[in-house]
Amino acid sequence: MDGILEGVLLVPTVVLTVLLFGAVIRRLLGVRLGPVRAVLAAALALLVAGPVLQAFLPDPEQADPGTALLFAALALCCASLAAMAVVVIADVVVPEGSLPGPVELWRGWRSRAARAHRYAQILQIAVRHGLGRFLRGRRPAGVESAAARRELARSLRRALDEGGVTFVKLGQQLSTRRDLVPAEFADELAALQDEAAPVPWEEVRAVLLAELGRPVEEVFAAVDPEPLAAASVAQVHAARSFDGADVVLKVQRPGVCAVVERDLDILLTLARTLEARTPWGRSLGLVGLATGFADALREELDFTTERDNLTAMAAALRASPSRGVRVPTPHAALSTGRVLVMERLEGTPLGSAGPALAELGPGRRSAVAGALLATVLDQVLDHGLFHVDLHPGNVLLQADGALGLLDLGSVGRLDSTTRTAFGRLMAALGSTDSLTAGDALLELLDRPPEIDERELERALGVLIVRFTAPGASVGAAAFGALFRLVTAHRLPIPAQVAAVFRTFATLEGTLALIDPGFDLVAEARAAGRGRVAQSLTPQRLRRSAEEELAALLPLLRRLPRRVDRIADAVEHGRLGVNVRLFADARDRRLVTGLVHLTLSALLGAAAGLMAVLFLDMPGGPQVTDSVRLFPVFGYGLLVVAVVLVLRVLVVVFRQDRS
Structure with missing residues (x-):
């Protein structure tokens, strides 16, 4: 009976002891440890404490109680130090958080098992199309020539096409990012078609x-x-409502959300791996690009977003001059996250509207192209809401020459400052002012800490002269040259600014299909000059002055009192300047952390030196019959020194990783 009772009490006693050891170790190291790592360290301390005590005190029965107590405390300290040292070494070899915990493993084993097969499929597709060599850390050879890049681009297109919906969407988006991918890749990826076999009606x-x-x-x-x-x-699907109106039903394919989420997880994991292991992955910022793509694709899968975009775009078109461009009206009451019901626009997609375009005649075709460009400029510069993917399949040509815009699942949005910068850039391009164009371009982009503005201004001036001189050939080369200029100066492009460039790059092909002789760059320059002229009319200048004055009025009302206070302080010799050092909390934390690390290192070194002196010092008062005071002080200070040094080391290692 006594044996059973001891066994029952042994388990909670061991558990409580392990938890206590874990709390002590976490407290002494001064860092947060995971529960598994803390419990393992405490278990190690318990295992080590017995042998250490046996080494210190071979025959406990022969020692007096005071000596036994001192050696027991010393054994526990040594065992804790050993466990802490193991924790620090483990934190260097296997950083905290790099491996999933047991709870995460339990929760995610099903999803990991489901993804494992997909991982294998993606790797097989990459290897089958000759892309496996790019997953290694070193730069592969043999891709410097244009022919090699074209062949590699074809392999990438075939691999993305075989990968499924997520990778097809990724390829389509990359095809419009000529600032990130070479021209051979952009041209090849543009051939990806987002088509699939129809889902059965049931x-x-x-x-x-x-x-x-x-x-x-x-x-x-x-x-x-x-x-x-x-x-x-x-x-x-085409449908008809009970009131006789023709509508279309956009229905999400069953199970597509699960497939996309699984592939996005793989894509994000691959981006993190490539950014960590490859120089080109770090230079492109693959994790940021993949995250932005994932957010955009998730937004596209929620049809309520497209419903709201249609409503907002219709309002923007109504607020602009009528140019014969419209979007379908959504039926909000019948639309959900997976079903979108909207008005059916009659017409033919521009991609297959060759005969209808021929019937319009050259003059009408030029007017239609101009109306579409003016509409996009209104969206970008006035409303800040614009269609990001105006390829020919998303534009309907109606019998009277009017245009309908489709597929607003993903739109771009610009703040007023960015819209103003775009307006300034277009106006500068219209007036061939490279200085103003450079300033406007820097306002649009994420300005790096160091940049040669003079060199950027000269390069931009050469670009303007090249594509605005009489008889110069324009087209996609203008956008490609601008992208190359931006990337050559290592200017990061915000996602929404890149979306504007993508819009105009895609729009150029659509406008060329409507009117082969349409000059996008020249028309955009003319529109920029026209908008500048409109902004200089007396009515617009008066309204701008009134708005600026209204914004400055509160400041102007307070200004006399403040000037009077400053003058009074100067007159009586009380004027002073109060500068608060370390006003930013981040600066205070940085300095405090450095001071703590320095003090810990100095105290650890001092405690270690004193421990050596005490241990080497002969004689001293007797604490017990067999233990003197100086060795007790020496071992105690040695424990303190090791704890402080371990605290410094674990903080240094973790900061190095971050």
Whole structure:
């Protein structure tokens, strides 16, 4: 019975002792340790304490109680120091947080098992298309020539196409980022088509039933089971409401969200790996790019976002001059996160509207192209809300020459400061003012700590002369040259600014399809000059002056009192300047941390030196029959020295990693 009782009490006693040791070790090191690491360190301390005590005191029964107590405390201290040393070494070899904990492993084992097969598929696709060598840390050879880059671009396109919806979307977005990828890759990736086999009508009906909450026959008078278009994310069906209006149903493909989330997780993991292991990954900032792409794709999967974008874009078009450009009206009451119901616009996509364009005639085609460009300029410069992907498939040509804009799942948004900078850049390009253009360009971009503004101004001036001189050839080369100029000076491009460049790069091909002789750069320059002229009219100048005066009025009202106070302080000799050092909390934390580290290192060194002196000092008062005072002080100071040094080391190692 006594044995059973001892066994029952042994388990909670050991658990409490381990937890106490773990708390003490965390407190002495001064850093946060994970529960698993703290428990393992405490268990190690308990295992070491017994042998250490046996070495200090071979025959406990022969020692007096005071000596036994001192040696027991010393054994516990030595065991704790050993455990702390192991923790510091483990933190260097396997950093805290680099491995998932047991709770994370338990929660994520199913998702990890599900992703493991997909990881293998992605790696097989990459290796099969000759991309495996780029996953290593060193730079692969043989990609310097244009022919090698074109072949590599074809391999990448085939691999992304085989990878599925997420990777196809990634390739399409990269095709518009000529500031990041070479021209050979951008041209090849532009051939990726977001097409897929249609989903059977019964599966589409099930999605409609789940989202609308009732059978589709009770909501619409008729629905065409044959889709108008089928893409990898959704497919579109024609329908008619009970009031006779023609609408379209954009229905998300079943299971696409789970597939996209799984692939995005793989993509983010791959981006982190490449950024950590490859120089080109770090230079491109792959983690930031992948995160932005993931956010945009998740936004595209939520059809309520497109519904709100359609409503906002329609309001912006109504606020602008009428140019025959419109967007479909959404039916908000029938739209959900996976189903979007909107007005059906009659027309033909520009990609297949060759005969209809020919019937318009050269003059009308030029006017239609100009109206589309003016609409986009209004969106970018006036409203700050613009369509980011105006390729020919997203523009409908109606019989009267009017245009309809489709697919607003992802739009760009600009703040007023960025819109003003774009206006200044366009005006400077129109007047060939490289100085103003350079200032406006720097306002648009994330300004690096060091930049040769004079060299940037000269390069921009050469670019302006090259593409604005009479008889100069313009086109996609202008945008490519601007991208190369930006990247050559290592100027980071914010995501929304890149979206504007992407918009105009895509728009140029659409405008050329409407009117082959349309000059985007020249028209944009003319529009920039026109907007500057409009801003200098007496009415606009008066309104701008009134707005600026209204903003300055509170400051002007307080200014006389402040001037009077300053004059009074000067007159009576009380004027002084109060400068607060370390007003920023980050500066205070930095200095405090450095002081703490320095003090800990100095105290540790002093304690160690004193420990050596005490241990080497003969004689001294007797604490017990067999223990003198000086060795007790020496071993105590040695424990303090080791603890302080370990605290400094663990902080230094963790700061080096961060």
